[in-house]
Amino acid sequence: MSEHRIELTVDGEQIAATVEARTSLGDFLREECGRTGVHLGCEHGVCGACTVIVDGRAVRSCLMLAVQADGVQVTTAQGLAAPDGALSPVQQAMHDEYALQCGFCTPGVVMTLTALTAGEARPTEAEVRAALSGHLCRCTGYQGMLRVARRLSGANG
Amino acid sequence: MNDTSLIPAARFVGQRIPRKEDRRLVTGNGAFTDDVAVPGMLFAAFTRSPIARGRIARLDVQAAGEVAGVRAVYTGADLRRLNINFHQLYAPDADASHLWPLADGRVAYVGDPIAVVVADSRAIAEDAAALVEVEYETEDPVITLDQARALAKPIHPQMGAKSAGEAATPADPGLAEVFANAAHVVVGTIRHQRQAHSPMEPRGVLAQPKGSGELTVWLSCQSPHMAARYLSVAFNRPAHSIRVVSKDVGGAFGLKTQPWREEVAVIAGALLLGKPVKWTEDRLENLTSANQAREQEITVRLALDADAMLLAADLEYYTNIGAYPHMAGANSLAMAMFPGPYKLPRLGFTAKAYYSNTVGEAPYRGPWMMESLARETMLDVAARQIGIDPLELRRRNLITKADQPFTMVSGFVLDRITPRETLELAVEKIDVAAFRKEQAAARAQGRYLGLGFAVYAEPTTMAMGGPLSTEAAQIQIEPTGKVTAVVSTHSQGHGTETTMGQVIADTLGVPFDDVTVLEDDSSRGGFGAGAGGSRQAVAGGGAARRASGMLKEKVKTIAAHLLNASPETVEIEMGMVKVAGAEEMTTPLAKIASAAYFETERLPPGMEPGLTTQYRYRPPPIVFSNASHACVCEVDRDTGVVKVLRWVASEDCGVMINPGVVEGQIAGGVVQGIGGVLMEEIGYDEMGNPTAVTFKDYLLPTIADVPEIEYCHLVTPGENEGGFKGVGEGGAIIGPPTMVNAVADALAPFGARVLDLPLTPPKLLALMDNTEISSNGAAP
């Protein structure tokens, strides 16, 4: 099996490593980069818990190989809070609206919402809900996420 | 019955305090079992049976063992080198002759683990697991409930062909007469399909043996204490030598009640090898080999009089609990709870559980929920048959305040519950009259809206005996004045760090942020059963309240002594110790604490220094909560797809510690119920191969499948400490019948019954397409 040298940035940190071809980006982030906040809930791209931002796009890290991440910028939930510890607006919204219970699906949801709200234009509530339909949650019944969708889209509660 | 004298003057209890757990979880800094790494850690993977039943004719692990990076391969026979007492946690004395962590000689279901490979990485372990050579003498398996109850052949030869548990009411010769003379007899069979708990975090364990004979186990579990105790018994090791750590758990819902076969096999492997071994279950394993639930069938006969008053119920219940259930048994609680909060004078039942060549059962959020599913759906069937409004039928038969305390025919005593009141609140919130108009107009256009109700009482706390009897809280005011509490509760999303913190902060009189709640480690704090049975608010909250109360008394006594005041005039508010009428005496709690620890000569003579208490609370064996739910849905006439439009949860769980947490628990359960009714299905083909092995086929509800749930809250405190009642399982108990009743109401013009779950689009479309609607729109 081939091995490959990769260099990438994870949450602003420069990482250089040698990876086996078959290692997924999700596994690499967890095991080699200390990003255990990237959660593997299914490893077949449905649950969304492993979602991270790669070069500005929300993607499923279980569906990328680490070797494909050479030269990219990756952001995970562990890289969002401010240096003084202040939660990002998305993280704060999730907290305020009771949008998490066990926290396992949460980092992936946070990254989708972060990618959606990164641009100048606010997403519509429908767009946020549609994007969140790519996340499975077994604890909350999505109730808090519905409130977060409203809040992040700027719609009135 | 809102007895406010029992509700403490609360600053935090009753408030939607944001959770303490959130900060680490939204920043991805949780500590789930797979997040933990120890030096020299190895990884496990399993070779599993591809057939549902047969004898292992040949098993050769040599090729697997020779793969580079593989450290060991263990089979069922290898594990016998350890004297493992592999038993059912809640039935430790039950027959365990068939129980072993790995298949040994025979396989009993597709996915049955045969060998565990330990290697330098999970990937290598999987490579090697594929090279374990197994030859089988395949036998025709027993898969379905029908096949299982025929008892044609044993699932476990050691046991012979017998049921996995039976229960029945004593013979009641008068029952038949009641039915014979009843004005109305209503009969129906409800079938519930098999479901997977499917927590977002699958199972996981990391076992680290130490040369000193100690064993540390990180485990995704529902109680570190219960797990440590179980493992101590299972591996014949002293209790103090086993430490179970479980900081964050990604949901459990009953699946992780006890370490089961793979977890014990991995721990055994670690012990045999003398090295740390981690197993993280993947989703394929979780959907095909982790224990499952809910495969049940019940035939209900109801007898009612001419006024639609319930006279009697006769139940025949069956369940298929697979090859290795966590606990064999006939689910008699489901039978005993069938009357619910209704006046049902007479009840007869038989209940039987069967083994089969499928994955075994684990309790799943409200394991007895068939009582509410069967009763509430059959009440609607009865109402339609008799020709009265389902709400009216309920109003006539529900118990009221005046009826309480009310002893159910099965012996449970219902008291301090509000089924009628919650129902009327739900009716008002939905605006039934307006809905019926909307429904009629829609039907005229060929659209099918439906409204369903369900009412139930939930037996929470489950402190009937054994390990579930008590929970403990150790509370310490540190010399700094901050509070550390070690509670035997355990959260897998329940938010107990927050709720216990609220109770403690309120009772002690300190800021919520000054309280830290620890519950993740069996080596600290006292034993408790943790999560399960909707008990933590009652039992844990009660322990926290009592311990805090005791500690507050001690602080008051010391403060009074130090400040020359009488203890009755001393109060603690937001971390400041105050003396009534003497504002200038106000002292920070930290100062009193410092004195308690470091200036012991100033303490009252004979008083133990320091500020620590423990209380082990024994709650009442059962504390009933109750709710009524309502659902509005539309069934698409063209496709049979159901859209849930509204959901009202009108509930009474006594004093709520945190309404945000309460609503979250209800919502989670409701959506699991929606999933169970509409889309989740674990199936097997006739050879016992599972048919839903990934999330592409095992469909969980998404955000697109749920409405914004509306809540009504009543507060009828329990008699127990704090007046709290359990609520964790309720949504998953009352959710399914509410959903079924809504669909049944939508499809009422077709006159079809919808009691065979799941109510998939093809099933509903066939019901609609194959039924002639009579000209007046009524059922044929």
Add this chain to the structure above:
Amino acid sequence: MKAAPFDYVAPDSVEAAVDCLAENVGDAMVLAGGQTLMPLLALRMSQPTVLVDINRIEALQGVTRGDGATRIGAVTRQADALTDRTIADHAPGIPKALRFVGHYQTRNRGTVGGSIALGEPAAELPCTALTLGAKIEARSVRGTRLIDAEDFYLGPYTNALESDELVTAVLFPDLPHGTITLAHEVARRPGDFALVGLICALTIHGGTFHAARIGWFGMGQTPLRSLETERSLVGERVSGIDLADVARMAVSETDPADDHHATAAYRRTVGERVFRRAVSQALESA
């Protein structure tokens, strides 16, 4: 669920990619968006010896125009195709189908070419290619060829590519003036495989059907068209057709099967209804 071992190469040119495929005939698989292939690798249902990653080949990116067609590079991300102006202007049927494809997250990596090459019977893009008369541009060491979509899908996950051929682009010819397109699907949840999927391109001149293309997904072993129904519509007045009859005829040309989610009977019944609803809505708003 960790993949079995494989070697990985990421060529930076089409030439290098096809050379690699030719050298590893039968053992190599192409990695485009990975949204379908990665789960297959994780489940060990696919175990290639060599994985050829085409994501770094610039020549496979981008949307261009030429010869009355819109050429979509194979590695164009579904998310980008969804918002691409050229596609919106010249092949509006594509974004109509794309909005059903997967989820926000999977569209960020999933590619147009990858989905069309894979040909999942219940997927939107292969049916879109078939219905809109696309040509699949395929390249190998032997050169380049164009394969008509109607010759491309031979069976479930089986296409007309040689084992060392690479899809480099998909060309969508401009549809005649007066063509309305529609895409509709019935699925259990958003992003799920379609139980029934329909894509149509209907060309109407002066109230008469000039051409009709009716494509289905989730209704057979491959995406398929109701060719006889299409022919029967040509020359008919739009106001004169009985949509129920047309729907019945169109569905009779499909070949659905039973699976875990729905029966063939369900698919046929719902297919007829979806056809009537979607086509009548499209005709009304035309």
